[in-house]
Amino acid sequence: MSLSLDAPAQDAPAVADDGVWLECIACGGQFAPFDDVRFTCDDCDGLLEVRYAHPPTFDDFEGEGVWRYAAALPFEEGVSLPEGHTPLHEVPRLKEDAGVDRLRIKHEGMNPTGSFKDRGMTVGVRVAKELGVGRLACASTGNTSAALAAYGARGGMETLVLLPAGKVAAGKVAQASLHDARILEVDGNFDDCLDIVQDLANRGEVYLLNSLNPFRLEGQKTIGFEILEEFRDDYGTFPDRIVLPVGNAGNTSALFKAFRELVAAGAMDPDEVPALTGVQAAGAAPMVEAIENGADEVRRWDEVETRATAIRIGNPVNAPKALPGIRQTGGTAVAVDDEAITEAQRDLAREGVGVEPASAASVAGLRKLRERGVVDADEDVVCLTTGHLLKDPDAAYEAGGDPEPVANSTDAVLEHIGAE
Secondary structure, eight states: OOSSTTOOOOOOOTTOBTTEEEEETTTOOEEOSSSSOOSBOTTTOOBEEEEESSOOOGGGOOSSSGGGGGGGSSSSOOSOSOOOOOOEEEOHHHHHHHTOSEEEEEEGGGSTTSBTHHHHHHHHHHHHHHHTOOEEEEEOSSHHHHHHHHHHHHTTOEEEEEEETTOSOHHHHHHHHHTTOEEEEESSOHHHHHHHHHHHHHTTSOEEOSTTSHHHHHHHTHHHHHHHHHHHHHHSSOOSEEEEEOSSSHHHHHHHHHHHHHHHTTSSOGGGSOEEEEEEETTSOHHHHHHHHTOSSOOOOSOOOOSOGGGOOSSOTTHHHHHHHHHHTTOOEEEEOHHHHHHHHHHHHHTTOOBOHHHHHHHHHHHHHHHHTSSOTTOEEEEEEOBBGGGSHHHHHHHSOOOOOOOSSHHHHHHHHTOO
């Protein structure tokens, strides 16, 4: 199966293990999935994908959470907390404000460690145990480190996380620390951290669990399966568009892969696949730049800045998978400023959906695309929110209202609130 949306299923090559293998998206090289540790192609250093001889249909899914989709994963079960089965919220006021036919919020902040990264780790840490590696590692803007630390602890494995010094929200650092990860603060940005972790992995010192690891994206693709099933159960149809924040572009790549597999299995027609629409912060928008310029590659931004720390990334490693996903599904990408992100965060909170700033980028992006006429009023839209409000309590405090001092008496309180 190539990166084409309508590519047919492939026969298993000789290197496959029970119908599962790794394949390079650049040169087509094929590799056994579990005989050695590899993150990129041995021949050309291209990105790898996990491939299956028998892609799943909806009828193959049973149970709940990420491992409901075991038929589309390398194993029957993983290192689990458990994860997945996150809510698809109705937000009637936001829907009216956006001016679309239907709007739902897929809130991945309701996973065990508060972000979508748990989906990838339940698979990735299971693969690490299969490979017999000892030390897990990641570079992180926060959520990856929290998830890796928790799942590494659950699996009884040593965990190392590299963070850009002073650039990670306190709630995320606290999670990684409490789950007993060894935390290294690097004098640089996220992309510098990832360069170091990749070098450590290439030297055989760690097992890398950033989204460069193709097995991690297998867990993340279950977001796509859940959205399709939940939306279909409620409305009898699939959404027209999925709007999602973009940092390293792992979710964009993963959802596109989920849809390709369903098309290859005959479970969906290509014209039923939702348009994948990426949103980045204006201060960290290399994917948007590539989409707007019609480029085949992303130009690395060495200087990035946004209060949406989870997507403060200038070199999205999964761009070679994500760009075709956006284009082939009829999607697009848009950049939004920090003020629009904060406004969307407040408005989500008023609907009872508490998210960190990066998550709110999806709603801010939808609004901007509606204003531009790119998204039509008759569309059914799902916005993905990727992390919980308490991931970044400082940002939440700044976005919310200030406490109001009042004297120590009931009468003083009544007087202050203007009660009759």
